[in-house]
Amino acid sequence: MSGDPRELAALIQASEAGGLGPRMGTKWLEVSAERVSARIPVEGNTQPFGLLHGGASAVLAESTGSVLANVNAGEGRYAVGIELSCTHHRSAREGFVTATAVPLSVGRTLITCAISVVDDAGRLICSARLTCFVKEA
Numbered sequence: 001m002s003g004d005p006r007e008l009a010a011l012i013q014a015s016e017a018g019g020l021g022p023r024m025g026t027k028w029l030e031v032s033a034e035r036v037s038a039r040i041p042v043e044g045n046t047q048p049f050g051l052l053h054g055g056a057s058a059v060l061a062e063s064t065g066s067v068l069a070n071v072n073a074g075e076g077r078y079a080v081g082i083e084l085s086c087t088h089h090r091s092a093r094e095g096f097v098t099a100t101a102v103p104l105s106v107g108r109t110l111i112t113c114a115i116s117v118v119d120d121a122g123r124l125i126c127s128a129r130l131t132c133f134v135k136e137a
Contacts, residue, residue: 005030009038012067021063024056028067029098036068039098051091057099057126058086061115064101065130069111072103079111079132086128095120101130109134 008031016022021038024045029037038060045056062084069079101115110131117126 005032005035008032008071020059024059026060026063031067031071033068033071033103035100035102036064036071037098037100038064038067039096041096042092042094046093050093052093052097052125054086054088054091054126057088057097057117058084058128060097060099061086061101061117061126061128062130064099065113065115065128066132068101068103068113069130069132069134072106072111073134076137077134078137079134081130082133083131084128085130086126088126089124090119092119092125097125104129107134 009028012028012031025041026038040060042052045053047053062081066081073079097117097119099115099117101113104112104114112131115128119125
């Protein structure tokens with residue numbers, strides 16, 4: 001998959017109808033083999049005490065990492081997540097959080113990426129690592 005990162009982001013956005021992403025308010029910002037980014041609002045994705053839910057950060061991290069892995073999987077192949085590790089550094093009460101995934105290792109059968117989730121001020125909310133298994137379509 002190659003092309004303009006904004007066009008690819010729009011394609012992902014359109015294909016998600018009815019999925020978890022739209023329910024969380026996910027907006028895809030950039031999709032390329034080198035970088036995938038998306039954001040969600042804090043509002044509507046909080047735990048009972050009004051803070052961004054750690055699970056929302058994990059969903060956003062896994063979503064961006066999974067798209068990155070699939071972009072890098074190659075023609076006739078797809079990637080499925082096999083391990084997600086998240087460290088929650090702080091939380092947010094308002095605004096948006098943005099996740100950015102970058103590849104750490106792109107192999108024939110495994111793709112691992114690093115994901116950073118930051119708030120509107122650029123403060124690190126969550127750091128994550130996702131490993132995906134690459135399969136033949």
